[in-house]
Amino acid sequence: MLELRNVVKSYEGKPLLTNISFTVSQGETICLLGASGSGKSTILRMIAGLEFPERGAILLNNLDLAQTPPHLRDFGLVFQDYGLFPHLNVFDNIAFGLKMRNVSVDEIKQRVSALLEQVNLSGFDARKVTDLSGGEQQRVALARALAPSPRLLMFDEPLGALDRSLKEDLLNEIRGILHKTKIPAIYVTHDQEEAFAIADRILVLHEGTIIRDAAPQEIWRDPQFAAVAKLLGIGNVIEGEVIAADKVKTIYGTFNLNCAKNIGEKTQLLLTESPSPSGRGARSEGKSPSPSGRGVRGEGGEEIQLTVEDVLFKQDQFQVKGRGGLVIHMKNAPRIGDVITVQVQVKCLS
Amino acid sequence: MCMLNGNSIKFTKIRNVFHANSRIFLWIPTLLFLFSFFFFPLFKILALTFNPATLTDPNNLRITQHATLFTFYQATLSTLLTFALGLPAAILFSKFTFPGKSLLRALTTVPFMLPTVVVAAAFNSLFGQRGLFFPLSSFLSTTFNFQLSTFHLQPETFNFLLILLAHTFYNTSIVIRIVGNAISRLDSKLESSARVLGADTFHVWKDIILPILRPSLLAAALLVFMFDFTSFGVILLLGGSQFATLEVEIYIRALQLPNLNLAALLSVIQLIFTLIFSILYTRTINKVQTQSAPRFSTARPPKTHRERIFVFAFCVFLFAFFILPLISLPIRSLTRLEADRGQRTEVQYGFTTDYYEELFINRRGSLFYVPPVQAALNSLGFAGITVILSLALGYPAAYALAKPTRFEKFLDPFLMLPLGASAVMMGLGFILSFGRLIASPFFIPIAHTLIALPFVIRTLQPALASIPERLRQAASTLGASPLRVWQTVDFPILSRATLSAATFAFTVSLGEFGATLLITRPEYPTIPIAISRFLSQPGGLNYGQAMAMATVLMLLTTLSILLIEKLRFNNAGEL
Numbered sequence: 001m002l003e004l005r006n007v008v009k010s011y012e013g014k015p016l017l018t019n020i021s022f023t024v025s026q027g028e029t030i031c032l033l034g035a036s037g038s039g040k041s042t043i044l045r046m047i048a049g050l051e052f053p054e055r056g057a058i059l060l061n062n063l064d065l066a067q068t069p070p071h072l073r074d075f076g077l078v079f080q081d082y083g084l085f086p087h088l089n090v091f092d093n094i095a096f097g098l099k100m101r102n103v104s105v106d107e108i109k110q111r112v113s114a115l116l117e118q119v120n121l122s123g124f125d126a127r128k129v130t131d132l133s134g135g136e137q138q139r140v141a142l143a144r145a146l147a148p149s150p151r152l153l154m155f156d157e158p159l160g161a162l163d164r165s166l167k168e169d170l171l172n173e174i175r176g177i178l179h180k181t182k183i184p185a186i187y188v189t190h191d192q193e194e195a196f197a198i199a200d201r202i203l204v205l206h207e208g209t210i211i212r213d214a215a216p217q218e219i220w221r222d223p224q225f226a227a228v229a230k231l232l233g234i235g236n237v238i239e240g241e242v243i244a245a246d247k248v249k250t251i252y253g254t255f256n257l258n259c260a261k262n263i264g265e266k267t268q269l270l271l272t273e274s275p276s277p278s279g280r281g282a283r284s285e286g287k288s289p290s291p292s293g294r295g296v297r298g299e300g301g302e303e304i305q306l307t308v309e310d311v312l313f314k315q316d317q318f319q320v321k322g323r324g325g326l327v328i329h330m331k332n333a334p335r336i337g338d339v340i341t342v343q344v345q346v347k348c349l350s
Numbered sequence: 351m352c353m354l355n356g357n358s359i360k361f362t363k364i365r366n367v368f369h370a371n372s373r374i375f376l377w378i379p380t381l382l383f384l385f386s387f388f389f390f391p392l393f394k395i396l397a398l399t400f401n402p403a404t405l406t407d408p409n410n411l412r413i414t415q416h417a418t419l420f421t422f423y424q425a426t427l428s429t430l431l432t433f434a435l436g437l438p439a440a441i442l443f444s445k446f447t448f449p450g451k452s453l454l455r456a457l458t459t460v461p462f463m464l465p466t467v468v469v470a471a472a473f474n475s476l477f478g479q480r481g482l483f484f485p486l487s488s489f490l491s492t493t494f495n496f497q498l499s500t501f502h503l504q505p506e507t508f509n510f511l512l513i514l515l516a517h518t519f520y521n522t523s524i525v526i527r528i529v530g531n532a533i534s535r536l537d538s539k540l541e542s543s544a545r546v547l548g549a550d551t552f553h554v555w556k557d558i559i560l561p562i563l564r565p566s567l568l569a570a571a572l573l574v575f576m577f578d579f580t581s582f583g584v585i586l587l588l589g590g591s592q593f594a595t596l597e598v599e600i601y602i603r604a605l606q607l608p609n610l611n612l613a614a615l616l617s618v619i620q621l622i623f624t625l626i627f628s629i630l631y632t633r634t635i636n637k638v639q640t641q642s643a644p645r646f647s648t649a650r651p652p653k654t655h656r657e658r659i660f661v662f663a664f665c666v667f668l669f670a671f672f673i674l675p676l677i678s679l680p681i682r683s684l685t686r687l688e689a690d691r692g693q694r695t696e697v698q699y700g701f702t703t704d705y706y707e708e709l710f711i712n713r714r715g716s717l718f719y720v721p722p723v724q725a726a727l728n729s730l731g732f733a734g735i736t737v738i739l740s741l742a743l744g745y746p747a748a749y750a751l752a753k754p755t756r757f758e759k760f761l762d763p764f765l766m767l768p769l770g771a772s773a774v775m776m777g778l779g780f781i782l783s784f785g786r787l788i789a790s791p792f793f794i795p796i797a798h799t800l801i802a803l804p805f806v807i808r809t810l811q812p813a814l815a816s817i818p819e820r821l822r823q824a825a826s827t828l829g830a831s832p833l834r835v836w837q838t839v840d841f842p843i844l845s846r847a848t849l850s851a852a853t854f855a856f857t858v859s860l861g862e863f864g865a866t867l868l869i870t871r872p873e874y875p876t877i878p879i880a881i882s883r884f885l886s887q888p889g890g891l892n893y894g895q896a897m898a899m900a901t902v903l904m905l906l907t908t909l910s911i912l913l914i915e916k917l918r919f920n921n922a923g924e925l
Contacts, residue, residue, distance in 0.1 A: 077542065097547035100548035
């Protein structure tokens with residue numbers, strides 16, 4: 001089991017990671033999500049031993065790794081731009097880690113051909129890696145990292161450079177392999193779809209700390225933080241002002257919520273569509289908004305009035321953009337300028 | 351293009367034939383020049399070499415074998431020493447940023463462009479028997495009873511070390527450029543990947559970094575080796591004729607102990623090796639260039655304690671190694687350290703401007719029949735003729751090569767062939783082909799033009815090729831006459847390239863030593879010849895004048911280099 005304990009690291013004199021603690025258990029895949037420049041890759045490099053924490057400790061099975069150089073850690077690392085050795089062919093790239101461990105030639109041959117089969121590249125042994133497509137190169141990189149049976153696998157935005165359909169295929173392959181081998185893995189990405197698809201647990205990195213560490217479905221249900229909701233694209237994050245102990249005023253009306261803040265303070269709210277028979281949560285109305293402009297409590301939560309500003313066709317539904325940048329989804333397209341009533345659920349965020 | 355019908359194809363063909371015919375005139379002067387002054391002498395040398403009398407003389411074969419082995423020996427040692435300095439320097443420049451980096455980098459490239467006589471004089475002024483360092487060492491030996499002879503350094507060994515050092519001084523910038531570029535192109539992720547996969551530092555270098563750098567290491571080694579192999583001025587002036595490399599031996603057998611058959615044999619051997627090296631070099635450098643595209647610079651300030659010590663100590667060392675010879679030369683030219691020849695009065699040591707003043711005086715019993723400053727005037731005159739001649743011959747060829755036909759592409763390597771022949775060999779060819787005629791001073795600028803011409807063509811050609819035909823067409827549709835088109839379109843682009851090529855030819859001519867030494871007559875000394883003669887004579891005055899002239903030559907060359915750098919048309923002139 002890998003454990004990070006209060007790890008601190010700065011970059012060019014500025015604090016980058018102020019306090020990082022988390023664990024990865026056997027057979028578990030965690031996903032580390034954060035905006036670019038938030039220090040995700042640095043965390044991986046520190047675990048790999050390529051950089052060193054300024055304070056705190058990185059432990060594997062309760063043993064501090066501080067004195068273990070990277071080549072003795074037995075970890076695997078897969079980069080976004082593959083990092084394949086350009087002067088070696090596919091076979092020698094995959095065999096590199098085994099050679100460093102003085103594995104016998106016969107065993108290397110067996111292992112490499114098994115791995116090539118596992119990543120669907122049988123027969124590619126003698127190919128030059130520079131002649132491969134991006135997806136093929138990333139498969140070789142994956143096989144190379146898997147070859148020495150590492151104690152931990154790390155992925156640094158491995159699909160970032162690939163196009164969409166390739167991404168899905170490879171993501172499924174990685175999932176299957178992780179599931180089968182039971183190797184614990186840390187998967188770094190800024191793509192929420194990847195994160196939800198692969199993670200047993202999602203960790204959200206924001207301003208130097210892990211602000212959320214939970215299973216995907218739980219995070220989806222309750223992101224808790226505005227930064228988490230924004231990063232994962234959950235619902236709409238809107239601004240509000242606490243006007244009474246249990247009342248928050250927004251441009252969409254006033255909601256009955258207790259956000260545990262003082263009166264007059266600003267707060268951020270999560271506004272999600274409630275499922276309803278008509279569309280995903282909205283129904284179209286031709287008439288003007290109610291004069292009070294107040295949110296009304298409906299069956300699924302609150303009901304708000306929304307003036308349509310833009311309509312975009314998205315797969316099987318329409319993405320409707322309303323006043324103040326609010327985005328909802330509908331089965332039938334409203335006209336721009338229409339005022340619609342939307343069933344929403346509202347939660348406090350911090 | 352795909353809409354061409356039969357008629358227009360026919361028309362194009364006719365035009366091409368017409369074109370090809372008129373284009374022949376572009377080639378005539380250049381080819382005529384090369385045939386009379388390069389290929390004809392080359393033929394003479396070959397004929398003499400494959401003369402049975404040459405090849406059956408055991409003495410000839412013995413000397414050739416000895417010279418070849420010694421040339422390989424000194425070039426190998428020089429290359430090793432150059433890499434010992436160049437590799438850490440390449441790492442320094444490609445991996446780290448530090449204050450004064452660009453200045454230090456520029457400093458390391460200065461020697462590469464200096465004439466051999468200047469470098470030889472500079473090293474002499476620093477470490478030579480009459481140099482600045484010598485009084486210091488004798489001071490040390492008298493004060494601390496510390497002697498150079500405690501290292502058992504024979505004068506020959508010391509001179510040999512000086513030659514190696516001067517070669518290192520010359521060629522380190524090649525290693526820095528070729529290997530340094532390759533290092534900075536290295537993807538740092540490769541090292542990270544290898545480490546995580548279980549490679550320790552030794553394996554990271556052995557299995558990843560060195561194999562990836564191999565083409566550039568090889569290319570740099572070949573180029574450095576080739577320059578060391580053909581080095582002449584440095585060896586002759588710092589070592590003397592007992593260091594019989596192929597080049598020095600050719601010179602000895604052409605002038606001092608005449609045996610022209612042997613000289614011819616030696617130069618053919620030399621030419622064969624040079625051609626082999628340049629073919630190998632061209633192949634490897636092509637591999638280097640097809641490697642991954644340049645990435646953004648990964649250089650950073652030194653972080654760890656060890657890195658800081660390396661960067662600081664190595665910067666100081668590099669700076670000292672490159673600046674000391676360059677400043678000791680002018681200092682020594684203004685310092686009196688020994689008595690003049692035949693001087694009986696007490697010697698005034700210290701600052702003096704005598705050596706410069708003496709350049710203007712025609713003394714009886716001096717080395718020349720003219721005041722030494724005449725050598726400078728000769729040099730300037732020859733350089734001027736070289737500029738005119740090489741531009742006159744280079745322009746038509748460069749113009750044809752800007753949009754070459756297939757046949758002209760085939761001609762191109764022949765224009766570059768003089769680069770492969772050494773200057774001493776050209777001088778020998780002149781002696782063999784023109785005999786007594788070379789007493790005429792005009793052969794000196796002709797030899798200089800032969801050497802400068804490939805550079806001039808390579809400078810003009812990209813500029814000529816860069817003028818888009820559309821620009822000319824646009825100008826003429828706007829109502830410009832052909833003259834006006836040339837004036838407004840061609841001239842502004844060409845003037846820079848022309849000036850740059852001219853400066854190049856001028857600099858080459860000013861510094862040329864090998865060919866001039868073989869064909870010169872005492873009445874027409876050039877600056878490099880005068881320096882070499884002054885250096886070979888005893889007496890403080892002669893030595894001082896050598897220093898003074900070398901300083902003048904260094905300043906002239908440096909000014910020219912600065913001018914070329916300012917005028918450089920993109921990357922024109924890089925061969």
